[in-house]
Amino acid sequence: MPEIDDHPTGTAVWFDLMTSDLDAAVRFYSDLFGWEIEIGPEEVGHYSMATLRGLPIVGLMPLTQEDQQPSWTVFFRSDDIDGSATTITSHGGSLLGEPTDVLDLGRTVAATDPSGATFGLWRPGRHRGTGIVDESGTPCWVELATRDAERASLFYRHVFGWDVSEPDVEHGHYQQFRLDGVDVAGLMPMIGSTWDAIADNWMVYFQVADADEAVERCAALGGTVAVPPMQVPPGRFAVLADPQGAHLSVLELIGAEVATA
Numbered sequence: 001m002p003e004i005d006d007h008p009t010g011t012a013v014w015f016d017l018m019t020s021d022l023d024a025a026v027r028f029y030s031d032l033f034g035w036e037i038e039i040g041p042e043e044v045g046h047y048s049m050a051t052l053r054g055l056p057i058v059g060l061m062p063l064t065q066e067d068q069q070p071s072w073t074v075f076f077r078s079d080d081i082d083g084s085a086t087t088i089t090s091h092g093g094s095l096l097g098e099p100t101d102v103l104d105l106g107r108t109v110a111a112t113d114p115s116g117a118t119f120g121l122w123r124p125g126r127h128r129g130t131g132i133v134d135e136s137g138t139p140c141w142v143e144l145a146t147r148d149a150e151r152a153s154l155f156y157r158h159v160f161g162w163d164v165s166e167p168d169v170e171h172g173h174y175q176q177f178r179l180d181g182v183d184v185a186g187l188m189p190m191i192g193s194t195w196d197a198i199a200d201n202w203m204v205y206f207q208v209a210d211a212d213e214a215v216e217r218c219a220a221l222g223g224t225v226a227v228p229p230m231q232v233p234p235g236r237f238a239v240l241a242d243p244q245g246a247h248l249s250v251l252e253l254i255g256a257e258v259a260t261a
Contacts, residue, residue, distance in 0.1 A: 002135075003055060005128045010160040010179045012142045013077040013129035014122050015058040015204050019070045020244045022046060022062050028221050028242050029060070032214065033137035033206060055131030057138055070246035073110065074142045074202045075120035076160060077129070081107045084121050084159060088113075091158045092151075102127075113155050115146050115200040134207070140251055141205035141234075143186035145198070149175060152187065171233065203239075203249055211236040211252035218242075 007013040019025040026037045026048065035050040035057060048060045063070065078084040081099045089095060092114035099109040105127035110120045122129065132138050146152045153164040156177060164187060167173040175187040190200070208214040211229045218240045219225060226247060227239035235254035241247050 002133050003131055004133055005131065007077050007124075007129050008179070009077050009079050010162065011077055011184045012074050012139065013124065014075040014120075014127075015130065015139050016073045016075065016120070017058065017060045017070070017246060018063050018068060018073065019060060019242075019246060020063055022048065022060060024222075024243055025060055025070075025246075028223065031221050032217055032223075033057075033208075035137060052132055052135070052137055056127070057130055057132065070242070070244040071118070072202075072204045072246055072248055073118055073120050074204060075108065075122040075129075078121040078123055078160075081109055081121050081123045085109050085111070087159050091155050093155060093159070113144075113146075113200075114151055115148055117144060117146060117152075117200040117202055119202050136207055136209045138207055139204055140207040140253075141186065141249075143188055143203045143205065143249075144177075144200075145188045145190050145195070145203065146200045147190045147195070149173070149187055149189045153177075201247075203247065205237065205249040205251045208250045208252050211238050211250055214238070214250045214252075215240065 017025060022039060029035055030037055035052060037048055037050045040047045046062055050057045085095055085099050088111045094112045096110040099107060101107050104125050106125040107123040108120060112118050130139060144152060156162045162177040162179050165176045167175055173189045176183045177185040177187060215225055215229055215238050222243040224241045225238060226241055229236055229238040236252040237249055239247060239249050
């Protein structure tokens with residue numbers, strides 16, 4: 001399957017899990033996706049790298065504040081972190097810290113869009129991002145759930161230069177963010193009472209060979225199923241929660257391809 005050492009600017013380049021129990025998360029995800037994970041040393045805050053065939057897939061780390069909830073964060077590539085940070089704040093977003101160099105690995109900042117959905121920016125240095133695509137156990141899609149699709153479209157157009165497709169009424173007004181004509185992310189409008197208890201958020205999808213089997217394995221490992229397997233245009237997907245409560249989606253591709261990071 002394709003290995004990759006460079007992700008286009010404006011696309012998803014890296015993915016972090018912040019968790020309340022790093023040891024338990026390592027066990028869960030190693031069993032669910034076949035990742036190899038070794039907990040990082042104390043001097044780097046126990047930041048841990050999940051790998052397949054020795055190549056980086058995602059990062060895992062303990063929560064840094066007591067009031068935080070376990071969650072996944074999507075990082076999009078920016079070659080000018082400071083300039084992108086200024087664009088974010090000037091168009092209604094907020095920074096969750098100052099742009100920071102991570103040794104010689106890269107430069108980063110975390111932010112929220114105007115509706116409160118959290119995301120990050122990453123300018124690659126020695127760490128180039130996720131190293132494998134189009135393979136079971138790797139991130140294959142990212143999706144914004146938002147109550148204000150129009151405002152989100154305008155915000156991300158300014159930050160990343162994205163365009164957005166026309167709403168697909170048949171599939172819940174679903175839209176896709178595009179960059180140079182290529183689909184790079186999804187946009188799910190949060191319409192109706194189903195979303196009342198859910199904040200605007202970015203969701204990470206992981207490719208699996210069999211969505212139903214992944215759901216069964218998740219439950220056996222102590223996770224829960226938030227949305228049971230169902231058919232969508234690319235294939236079959238489900239929304240899961242790991243034992244600490246972080247949500248993620250799994251996607252089994254059936255006769256279709258999803259644009260990858």
